[in-house]
Amino acid sequence: MTGNRAGVAVAALLLALVAACGVPGEDRPRAVTPPPGPLPSTATAAPTTAETGAVTEVLYFSRDDKLVPVTRRIDEVPAVEVQLRDLLAGPTQAERDDGLTNALTGALSNAEVELLDRQARVTVTATVAETGSTHEMLAYGQIVCTLTARADVNTVVFLRDGAPLSVPRGDHSLSPDPLTAADYAALITPR
Structure with a gap:
């Protein structure tokens, strides 16, 4: 019987030690006060999206x-003209702080868009001659990718004085044909 008592004593001692290591129980909930000062954050960069609004604009x-x-939260789905105007206006200060720029500055001085049978027809006035440079390629890619991110746009064509305009694609080739984001897939990178 002595071994049995020793086993019970060891079990009781272990039970007492385990019970002493936890948080004491309470009968009712109580308020907990957060520590003073700023809480540590794991965020690495300022977000580039506004968190208000019912819909997104890409x-x-x-x-x-x-x-x-870049995804922005806005109150309603913008008309295609409004979305192009937002693109031409460039990144917000927070987006610029995140390293984003607008290749449209210097490459295109003006652009107007109309939507016809799910095709965005963009009329442009260029500030420089078309060379197929990377800067131009990014500028046209910004427009194509932005407009085809919309549910109501399948392709984008560029016009000057009513005639099709050959613009640089992501592979540096010039094309007067309707374009999609796939034409610039090699240039697209996630945030």
Whole structure:
């Protein structure tokens, strides 16, 4: 019987030690006061999206010779003209702080768009001659990727004085044909 008592004593001692290691139980909930000062954060960069609004607007800007999608929260789905105007206006200060730029500045001075049978027809006035440079390629890619991110746009064509305009695709070739984001897939990078 002595071994049995020793086993019970060891079990009781272990039970007492385990019970002493936890948080004491309470009968009712109580308020907990957070520690003073700022709480540590694991965020590495400022977000580039506004967190208000019922719908999203996708715009493509550039960083390091790549196209970067940016999602903004807005109150209603913008008309295609409004979305192009938002793109031409460029990145917000927070987006610029995240390294985003607008390749449209200097490459295109003006652009107007109309939607016809799910095709965005963009009339442009270029500020420089078309060379197929990376800067131009990014500028046209920004427009194509932004507009085809819309549910109501399948392709984008560019016009000057009513005639099709050959613009640089992601592979540096010039094309007067309707374009999609797939034509710039090699340039698109996630945030």
